[in-house]
């Protein structure tokens with residue numbers, strides 16, 4: 001709108017001939033009269049147009065990484081985005097550093113009840129014209145689906161064969177409720193994604209044409225020695241996917257958290273495997289902002305702008321959605337088209353969705 005109303009500047013050149021200057025003055029006087037007549041009409045037209053566009057929908061966004069969990073008030077702490085920008089010094093003989101921090105001016109508020117979470121999340125999704133792929137509690141996922149029909153796509157993950165038998169996993173997918181396999185997070189279980197104990201699950205996803213999201217990289221501060229003892233940074237190396245991908249040539253996978261911070265390995269893996277995508281979930285609101293932009297810029301610069309999916313890694317803070325989308329919208333190194341690819345087009349292609357349903 002600013003551009004529309006910007007007054008065009010004159011060139012400042014004097015007219016070459018006085019008569020011509022006079023004609024111009026007369027012409028501009030009549031132009032002003034006409035303008036005085038037209039202007040109110042123009043304002044009316046513009047105002048009615050503005051009302052129309054405010055009613056029309058925003059450009060669609062697909063969030064490929066939402067956790068739909070029961071809210072546990074005991075763990076519903078507020079959180080400062082990009083809290084890992086200043087990881088605390090520590091000593092094993094001292095109390096463990098807290099995983100999050102709230103030492104910022106305006107921490108994101110955690111929802112205290114399932115209803116509060118659902119109302120805030122679905123309200124935001126409707127306002128921003130979003131569709132989400134959600135993992136977690138089936139009852140919560142069904143409630144969200146009821147509140148926003150057609151816009152919540154359920155996913156189910158297996159990270160360790162002890163969680164679910166292969167037969168139960170096949171039944172879950174065959175029921176038709178789940179459309180995606182995720183979040184698969186063997187890294188937290190001390191397993192490589194190519195571990196043969198997970199192979200039968202991936203075989204089912206391949207057979208049923210179900211896309212798979214696998215957690216690789218990230219983890220925050222002290223994941224291995226404070227939070228999840230089986231977690232290993234080395235098990236987030238994107239190269240560990242290679243054997244599994246070779247065994248399942250029709251499997252469609254995306255690397256959740258884009259293998260952060262292993263950009264070289266991620267780029268090499270995507271180069272070698274033409275159907276591997278990544279999502280930006282989680283690390284875009286937890287690690288230092290400049291670091292995040294460097295990482296995204298690096299992936300795009302390496303030529304993979306068509307293989308990056310937007311994801312929030314939504315947990316208990318509803319405002320995380322807007323915070324994370326803002327990171328992409330404010331990325332001045334991305335063109336409008338590149339942002340649209342990340343926020344929508346790439347997910348439509350990857351998940352084989354019908355684009356017309358989301359407009």
Ligand SMILES: [Zn+2]
Nearest residue numbers: 183185215256
């Ligand atoms: Zn994850």
